[in-house]
Amino acid sequence: MPEERDKKLTEKVQAALDSDVRTRAYGLTADVVDGRARITGVVDTLAEKEQVREIVSAIDGIRAVENGVAVSTDGAVTDDDVSFEVGEELAAAGINRRHVGVKSVKGVVFLQGRVDDVREIEKAKAAAARARGVKEVVSQLKLRAPGGYDDEDLTAIFHHQVNNDREDEGEARL
DSSP, X not given: OHHHHHHHHHHHHHHHHHHOTTTGGGOOEEEEETTEEEEEEEESXXXXXXXXXXXXXXXXXXXXXXXXXXXXXXXXXXXXXXXXXXXXXXXXXXXXXXXXXXXXXXXXXEEEEEESSHHHHHHHHHHHHTSTTOOEEEEEEEEOOTTSOOHHXXXXXXXXXXXXXXXXXXXXXX
């Protein structure tokens, strides 16, 4: 009987993936054994891979999801391409690019900088995951100290002001 239940669950999972507008174009494959759904195939973005997990885990009877979906794009995508696309996604999400920097290494995106609150970190991670070529997002974002400044900021402001004073006096050095 468990085999019959797994067969029905496999059909249910496959139907969900095939009918969902976010995943139907990818031809993903589902298999369920002992209530554990194993999904395979290829999608374009990390966000789409995460959506596969959301779709499948919402199905009654699924105890676990093994997400074997790979993130891949057509053609060669360089780290510079990935960083550029992540930057566009961050800007589209309203993330202040002066606060969040991006570095990509073989599809692993590192978000660096200081932000005002935890929601901004989550928003940045979600935006980065939507970019083409991103295989993983690693947040190295830190929260800015209350009041908006921390020791590093104050040091930078001090040095910037000193340099501006020298420029005003015609003594600036490059």
